[in-house]
Amino acid sequence: MAKQVVVIGSGFSGLSAASNLAQKGYDVTILEKNDVPGGRARKFEADGFLFDMGPSWYWMPDVFEQYFDRFGKKPSDYYELKRLDPSYSIFFGKNDVMEVPADMAALEAMFERYEPGSSKNLRKFLAEAQYKYEVGMKEFVQKPGHSILEFADLRVVASLFRLQMFTSMAAHVRKLFKNEQLIQLLEFPVLFLGATPENTPALYSLMNYADMAMGTWYPMGGMHKIIEGMVSLAEELGVKILLNQEVKQIYVPNGHASKVVTQDAEYHADIVVGGADYHHVEQHLLQPEHRTYTERYWDKRTMAPSSLLFYLGIDKKLNNLHHHNLFFDADFKKHAVEIYDDPRWPAEPLFYVCAPSVTDPAVAPESKENLFVLIPLAPGLEDSEEQREKYFDIVMNRLENLTGQDIRNHIIYKRSFAHEDFEKDYHAYKGNAYGLANTLLQTAFLKPKLKSKKVSNLYYTGQLTTPGPGVPPSLISGQVVANEIYKAMKP
Ligand SMILES: Cc1cc2nc3c(=O)[nH]c(=O)nc-3n(C[C@H](O)[C@H](O)[C@H](O)COP(=O)(O)OP(=O)(O)OC[C@H]3O[C@@H](n4cnc5c(N)ncnc54)[C@H](O)[C@@H]3O)c2cc1C
Numbered sequence: 001m002a003k004q005v006v007v008i009g010s011g012f013s014g015l016s017a018a019s020n021l022a023q024k025g026y027d028v029t030i031l032e033k034n035d036v037p038g039g040r041a042r043k044f045e046a047d048g049f050l051f052d053m054g055p056s057w058y059w060m061p062d063v064f065e066q067y068f069d070r071f072g073k074k075p076s077d078y079y080e081l082k083r084l085d086p087s088y089s090i091f092f093g094k095n096d097v098m099e100v101p102a103d104m105a106a107l108e109a110m111f112e113r114y115e116p117g118s119s120k121n122l123r124k125f126l127a128e129a130q131y132k133y134e135v136g137m138k139e140f141v142q143k144p145g146h147s148i149l150e151f152a153d154l155r156v157v158a159s160l161f162r163l164q165m166f167t168s169m170a171a172h173v174r175k176l177f178k179n180e181q182l183i184q185l186l187e188f189p190v191l192f193l194g195a196t197p198e199n200t201p202a203l204y205s206l207m208n209y210a211d212m213a214m215g216t217w218y219p220m221g222g223m224h225k226i227i228e229g230m231v232s233l234a235e236e237l238g239v240k241i242l243l244n245q246e247v248k249q250i251y252v253p254n255g256h257a258s259k260v261v262t263q264d265a266e267y268h269a270d271i272v273v274g275g276a277d278y279h280h281v282e283q284h285l286l287q288p289e290h291r292t293y294t295e296r297y298w299d300k301r302t303m304a305p306s307s308l309l310f311y312l313g314i315d316k317k318l319n320n321l322h323h324h325n326l327f328f329d330a331d332f333k334k335h336a337v338e339i340y341d342d343p344r345w346p347a348e349p350l351f352y353v354c355a356p357s358v359t360d361p362a363v364a365p366e367s368k369e370n371l372f373v374l375i376p377l378a379p380g381l382e383d384s385e386e387q388r389e390k391y392f393d394i395v396m397n398r399l400e401n402l403t404g405q406d407i408r409n410h411i412i413y414k415r416s417f418a419h420e421d422f423e424k425d426y427h428a429y430k431g432n433a434y435g436l437a438n439t440l441l442q443t444a445f446l447k448p449k450l451k452s453k454k455v456s457n458l459y460y461t462g463q464l465t466t467p468g469p470g471v472p473p474s475l476i477s478g479q480v481v482a483n484e485i486y487k488a489m490k491p
Helices: 012-023 061-069 104-114 118-140 154-162 169-176 180-193 202-214 224-236 278-285 295-300 332-341 385-403 419-426 471-488
Strands: 004-008 027-031 043-046 049-052 081-083 088-093 096-100 217-219 240-242 247-251 259-262 266-268 271-274 306-314 324-327 351-354 369-377 411-417 458-460
Touching: 004 012, 004 266, 012 027, 012 224, 012 271, 012 471, 043 306, 049 306, 049 369, 061 224, 061 471, 088 180, 096 104, 096 180, 104 118, 104 180, 104 202, 118 169, 118 202, 169 180, 169 202, 180 202, 224 240, 247 278, 271 278, 271 471, 278 295, 306 385, 324 385, 332 369, 351 385, 369 385, 458 471
Parallel strands: 004 027, 004 271, 027 240, 088 324, 271 458
Antiparallel strands: 043 049, 081 217, 088 096, 247 259, 259 266, 306 369, 306 411, 324 351, 351 369
C-alpha cells in the first residue's frame, strides 16, 4: 500500500507539495481549516463583486509554466493570461505619476526622461539581474537549505559575489541611478520579500528582471484561477482535499508522527507536511519536546509585514487608475521605520490599490469598479475597528485627491481585513501577511528548516521556510519538500 501523507493547509505550498507527492506515488490528503482552498489566495464574492483576498501580482510566469509542465500541463489549460501595459503606475504626487510601460524600448525612453543617460545603466542593471534570476531561480531556490554545504559547490561560491549576496539592494541601485523616483521604482519589488532595500541582498534585483523584462501578467477571472487550476490538477492526481478540517494536534509517539487530529476526525499519517504557518504547526500542534524552535527564536525573527486591506465595490467606473497603482506620495523611509525598527501604526503610510476590473469585466458588475487597497503594517500591532477606520479615511482622502474624483460616496460594498483576521483565518504568527522576511540573515540555510529536527517524518513548506514569501517561491517550496521526502522515504 502507498505511504499516506497528510498535508496541513491548502495554500500554494500545500497544494504544490500534495500534487508533487501524489505524482511520485504517495496517497495524499490535504486538511484545510477554512471552507475554501487557497489560503492567503482565497477569493470571496459579495454583491456581484469577485475579490481576490491576497496576491494580485502575477510575476515570473516561467515558474507557473514549469510547475504545470511537471504534470504535462500548461497554465493555459486552466486560465488565460494577459500581459498588463502599463505594468503599473506609481503616484509620487498630484499630476506626478509614473506609468511603467511593458515594452523595453518605451521603458528605456522613460528612464531617459527622468535621468538623461540612465538607459545605459538600466541595460547593465537588467543584464546583471538576468544572471541573478537564472542562477537564483535555477540553483538557489531549488536547494532545501539543510546546510551551508549545499552552497559549497565552487560554481555557486564563485558566483556569490557576482550574485551580490553581500551588497544591499539600496547600495546597488544608488550606484547606478541618481534620480529619486527611478530609485523608488527599482527598490519597490524587494518590498514583496518583506524587508527594506537596505536590508535585502542585491541578489534580489532578480525581482527587477522579473518585473521589467518578464512582465506583469493577470489571469483573467482573477488570481484565484491559479488556485482553481491547482486544485483541479491535484484532484486529477488523486489528492483528497478536505475542507473545514482544522488540525488541532499532531500525535508523535516515539519521535515519529503517527496521526493528525482535527476537530472531528483522526487521520493516519506515514508522513506529515506542515503547509500552515510554521510557527503555528510547531508551537500549537506539537508538544514542547517535539519543537525544533523555541518561542524566543520566533520572537527574534524578522517577520514580513502584515497589512490592512480593504475590499471595495464602487458603483461607477473610476478615472486615472490602472490595474496596479502604487501610492508613493509619502516618505518611504519613515514608513519603513514604522514597519521594521519602531513598529507602530504609520503617520503617513504608503499604500497600493489594485483595480482588477480595469482589465477584467468578470470581477465587477457592469459599469462598476472592484478595488483592493493594501497598507503594509508592522506585524504584531494592536488592531481595532477604530484604527482601521482612521486609516481608511487617510487613504481615501489621498486617493480622491491624487486621482481627482469622489470615491467615498460611491462605495456600495466594503470589507476590511487586518492582523486579527490573518491570525483567525490562517493562524498567522503576529498577523503576518507574507511570512518571514528574506533578509540576509534569513536567507537559504538560515531559514527555519524544511525538515523537523525532532520528529523523523515531519516536514514543512510555505512562506516561512525556504525559499521564502510570494506565490512563485511557495510553489517551489512545495516541489522542494516533495523531493526531500521522496529522497528520504520512497512511497
Ligand atoms: C494581502 C497579500 C497580498 C499578497 N500579494 C502577493 C502578490 O501580489 N504576489 C505574490 O507572489 N505573492 C503575494 N502575496 C504572498 C503570497 O500570497 C503568499 O506567499 C502565499 O500565498 C503563501 O502560501 P502558503 O501556502 O505558504 O500559505 P497560506 O496561503 O497561508 O496557506 C496555509 C494554509 O494553511 C491553513 N491552515 C492554517 N492552520 C491550519 C490548521 N490548524 N489546520 C488546517 N489548515 C490550517 C490556512 O487556512 C491556509 O489555507 C500576498 C499575500 C498577502 C496576504
